[in-house]
Amino acid sequence: MTPRKQVIKNGTFAVLEEGKTVISGYMLIEDDIITYIGEEEPQIDEGTEVMDGSHLLFLPGLINTHGHTAMSLLRGYGDDLALQVWLQEKMWPMEGKFTAQDVYWGTSLSVLEMLKGGTTTFLDMYDHMDQVAAVTKQSGMRAVLTRGVIGLCSPEEQQRKLNEAVDFAKSWHGKADGRITTMISPHAPYTCPPDYIEKFVQASIDLDLPMHTHMSETRNEVEQNVKDYGVRPVEHLLKLGMFSRPSLIAHGVHLTDEEISILAAHQVGVSHNPGSNLKLASGIARVPELLKAGVKVSLGTDGPASNNNLDMFEEIRLAALIHKGVSGDPTAVPAAEALRMGTEYGADSLFLNQVGRLKAGMKADFIALDTDQPHFLPYSDFISHAVYSASAKDVKHVWVDGRQLVKNGACLTLDEEKIRREAQLAFEALLTQ
């Protein structure tokens, strides 16, 4: 079959290379691959679809490396509460009622919001993961999916859940034209006994898949780990073998210098979730120190009940802003570094080596922002504007694997009205159950 060829002319492309962050010119796409980006006009074969990229800023699709998308059904249901009250009185009772159908509509609502807002790849850790996979497949998005398992239950129940996680990981890895990959996830050191975590490490070895978990999100959780196991979470997971596997941990708010060194030495990625960490009052992760130590820091929204939106531009901006304010150093986490955290470092953290960059040879996962707006003027520095001024709503078009999924702000693959209606009905039903 003749490959589908597309060319974008007159575009501004965020290539984020050292010394040159932006290129004005052309991008060629052949099927799902970027084959050229440059200032020089390339040879354009007959039959190539031509798009005018004027007044558009092209970025790599944003990559959300930690979340629980189905929790959008609980957005705004209990804010500004102490963590334990929020969890025990609000989240857990409602989540306990979630059916597969609820997960389907909650995930659909989140996928819609993410896609329209310029996220092209997301990690999801939840239950009823077949539903999440089904939505991902239908939407055209890219995702890293993993059944997050809480192990505070009987050995039989533990085994059932582990089997479920393994079955899911096996059956969906590489599916949806390769857009879905999977990971193995014990939920957290404080919700999984050590011997149970070791079983996940073994499964990760058996399936040759990376691992994901929550770690050191709150100070209490770290102190509890020391009480229960005599060591802090990093040493604990290190001993259990997790860091001998390719791993990504979410949060990593409370880390010592030594723990940062261990994460760096074992190439463990950290998904920084600034919005969620602030809202739940978990604290402020030591991002400048992590980056300095060579740890791969990416960005995640966490679930929409603790954020409360899925706007990755907001996480990028928070990552650029809060560490300046806290450290007193205005050069901490510069704009281009924050944008890399939301794109290429995200791809690296999810073990996806063909996305997260606008570059020949990469998958054509990219987005276009409308720069004909007051907050993008003057045209002084597009990377600065993307980081310090833009939001999800500035995204006009979105492509994954060279296929356009959002056009002029509308999602082409999902039925937005139906999803909003069904999500609202699902929430109302949960309230009355």
Add this chain to the structure above:
Amino acid sequence: MTPRKQVIKNGTFAVLEEGKTVISGYMLIEDDIITYIGEEEPQIDEGTEVMDGSHLLFLPGLINTHGHTAMSLLRGYGDDLALQVWLQEKMWPMEGKFTAQDVYWGTSLSVLEMLKGGTTTFLDMYDHMDQVAAVTKQSGMRAVLTRGVIGLCSPEEQQRKLNEAVDFAKSWHGKADGRITTMISPHAPYTCPPDYIEKFVQASIDLDLPMHTHMSETRNEVEQNVKDYGVRPVEHLLKLGMFSRPSLIAHGVHLTDEEISILAAHQVGVSHNPGSNLKLASGIARVPELLKAGVKVSLGTDGPASNNNLDMFEEIRLAALIHKGVSGDPTAVPAAEALRMGTEYGADSLFLNQVGRLKAGMKADFIALDTDQPHFLPYSDFISHAVYSASAKDVKHVWVDGRQLVKNGACLTLDEEKIRREAQLAFEALLTQ
């Protein structure tokens, strides 16, 4: 003349009252005044214009209590630099070249961005203030305008600037159908000698106008004040008589308990600028302590070169998020309180007693957000969604004094294309001068 009457049906109105934050029902407007908000259908006279408020969330217009709008021309021109480098090598040389025309286009760009983003009132402290007043008048917006004076110059130059500030304040106070009021502003304790500040205090008394200044934005500035005058800035301004006048200070990042008590005792308002304070690495203001002490804390964007947008939803959200993260208390600055900071506390801080609230008897300054969007679902808590999930781009309609200024996202009073073009040309000209 028969008054113009408007009614909005089926709306959701953020009244932000204790115990009841939102009302679903009706709002009546007679000329520039809200005459009714309630669940019950009011009597609707013949000739009343009817608008369907379904799928819209109505909020009081947002109030931005500190900024330098013309600096939008320098948006993205020098980020992520040490403060002194940024000021001395980037901002001051460019600002030194600003003509009245530059201020006109820079302000126009900012007013456009603010209006479209739901801000209905802004404070502006800058130079060439006649231009800012002209733009305000034309746009239909409400503004508190003040010539900010730096006094590091000869006595003759000082006198000339003071006269200019006084003339401006006198001639524009109450103009544009009462939408413009004025203040008296020495720029800051570190840029104005004590005897010069006393002259502004006297002018404020003579003209019966309130005062505005920058104060305690950076740690250095506080230390310098102690070196130069033997006291910290609050005691310094107190001694100079400023706090015997109705006053609003911008920033107030570095304050002791005693200073907070003094501000509270003298009813001095604080314009909290979280985005700018983070970006310039100035630090994090003690907002929970200020609120607890009874200080009126409002929100400002500061200039667009240190923010870099004028999205007041972002400042509201930052105010709700960062103080939770820093204090470790998830109940710090709850959603409704953050929204009040961006609306009614803003009005109080600017000494405007008829805006900032949706309530009978208030001026009809209000905005409507489009809630038919994924990030507003489910319809669990609209105040939470407005604070934790919304952004400037969700604003669909804007009214000031009962007059619609933004309709379906388009500004009805300003020529957006022309403003964007002229602002870009102005920036390019500044670069080549």
